[in-house]
Amino acid sequence: MPIVTSDTGISSTLGSYSGITSHEIDKLIEAESTPLLRMNNQKSLLLEQQNAWKDVRLRLNTFSKNIETLQKNETWNSKVATSSKPDKVTISGTDKAAEDNYDITVDQLATSSKLVSGEIEKLDDKTIYDELGTSGQFEFESKKEDGEPITIEIDESDSLKDITNKINAESKDTGVKATIVNGHLVLSNVDTGESELSFTGSEDLLNDLGINTDSTTNTPQYTEGQNAKFTIDGIAVERPSNNVSDVIEGVTIHLHDTTEDAVRVGLVTDLEKPIEAINAFVEQYNSLMDFINEKSDIGDPSKKDNKPGPLAGDSTANRLQNSLKLAVTGLPDENPHTTFLYPAELGISVDKTGYLSIDEEKLRSALDEDAKNVQNFFYHTEKIVVDKKDELGNVMLDDEGNPIRETQTKEFGYTVKLNDLMNAYLKDEAGKKSIYTTKDESFEKSIKQLDERIDRFTEKLDKKRDYYVRTFSRLDQAMMQAEQQMSFLITQLDAFSTK
Structure with a gap:
């Protein structure tokens, strides 16, 4: 057997007689490898598309969190505390605390035994x-x-x-x-x-x-330890701690030292928090639209080396983009809890390309005038009593034939449709997969099928290479034997002619 020394496993002695070397065999295999190249390119494109959708999902998750932030009560009702003597008395408040001022005099601090x-x-x-x-x-x-x-x-x-x-x-x-x-x-x-x-x-x-x-x-x-003793707006209070949270709803009073005169403390709503949340919402929306536009760009088809984006022609990406534009610009649902109908009334406008911008001065003015009205525009819930229905939509009745009632939470506001859209793309539910999960599983299935085809075709090429090596090795061997026989005959003829 000839010694195998080439990278492809073909003997370096191949072609000594026939002239067909490993280079010629590689050329033959390369000519038959076009389908393999096409499949590998197709797999690379699928992986690129799959990765682009993973990036879309990450951006959608961030945008979903921005929406959830706008739906949280603490975003709109966080409080900023003030104190005329912060070394003596301070307070803090939750979103349930009311805006108000209090006069507190500390007679005695709580101590430990x-x-x-x-x-x-x-x-x-x-x-x-x-x-x-x-x-x-x-x-x-x-x-x-x-x-x-x-x-x-x-x-x-x-x-x-x-x-x-x-x-x-x-x-x-x-x-x-x-x-x-x-x-x-x-x-x-x-x-x-x-x-x-x-x-x-x-x-x-x-x-x-x-x-x-x-x-x-x-x-x-x-x-012996002692309780804290203080008065708030003239009302005497005694508690075992210097941090008192059960006197005013949503408010914790922090006692630091005794006082001779009353300390004025107060809470005001932190309007910077909703402004920051709305700005983050707008920025993330625009970033998401930028990314989808970039990945959906078809480039310049007239150029020979043009390379479209991985999401170019992707109907799901186009549908997502259109749904987002509609959700931020479409007609609002009936919302009796706010006087605002459109985001533009709060300074949030949409241009022709679907990008959002914000007039912070206009937004701040609306918040200063009635922050609760602005909050309700974005999100509001209320409990309603409705007839309970079965899986077919029929009203369920009790033993006496009366409708069975149940309490449900009804949502209102600008963020409701946006949140529903995010859930449709991101949230898997029992018996129903999200659009992203369905999309990703489709990519995985296609890539798996391609890998199987690539493996089969690669195996076929390997067998074809072995076939060429065997065939041309036999040809070389036959030609070598023929040459040896010819040399023998010539030698015999030469010897015969000299006699």
Whole structure:
């Protein structure tokens, strides 16, 4: 057998007699590979189209989030807090808080019950990081559901710092924390208010740590916690915390220090938040339209090397673009909760190409005049009672023949159709796939089929190459044998003629 040395696996000796080498065989295979080239180009285009749709989906997801932001109550009703003395009293508010001002006077801040140890004699010649040489147990009441007491073991090898670390590791469940202040162990309740600091321990351990309240020689200092006391608009309030959220709906009052005079605090709606949300909505919409336009560009068909975009001629992409334009420019549904009919009345206009622009001054003016009216234009919901229907659309009746009623949420506003459009393209539901999922599965199926055809055709070419190699190898061998026989005959004839 000849030695195989070429990249294609064809013997380098092929063609010695016939003149047909691996180069000629490669040419023959190349001539028959046009369908393979066509299939590979088709696969590359499908992959390019699939990737373009993945990019479309990412942009649609972002745009969908922009729409959802415009539907959230906190976008329109977030509050900005003010305070005449922020070092004394501040407030914060949720979207449920009303715009208002309050006068608050702080008479007393809430504090925690605290126990400061007496002298810790074992620390006389040691640091807080050295072995303290005391042992025993602490037992704390538990805040866990099972209510089982929590026991902390202290070993002679533990330092004072180790002891505080062990106590603090259980603070979440015991409600007690530990610190070291100038060589004294300080135990205090995590929560403020009039609550006792409760724990027990081994008598020797408590004595060694200077926290034995029964001791007469080294008595710790105990301070009872107290509630916060303040007045709001003249109404006296007492709470166990300095952060009070149950006095005004949606408002948390933060007490920082006592006051002599009333502190004026207030909440106003943050109009910058909806403006930012609307700007983000417009920018993402235009970015999405830009991308689809770019990927759908047919280029210049008159040019020989023209390369259309991967979505050129894609009916689904065209339908998406047209649906988006219609959704932002089409006639609104009936919405009795707002006086606005069109986005242009709020400064959001659409040009002939379908791109959005925003007149921020006009939008700000509308928000200043009636922010709730603007919010309702974009999105509003209400509960309605309707007849319950079966899968065929028939009204369902009770045993007495009366219609069964149910409560539903009805949506109104500019963003409703846009959100429905996003869901149609992005959201898979039971028994119904999204447009994107259907599109992507179609790409996957086509690519898989092409891969199978490419594999079959490649296998066919490999067999054809082997056929050519065998055929021309036999031809070379036959020609070599013929040449050898001819040489033998000539030699015999020459020998015969000399006799």
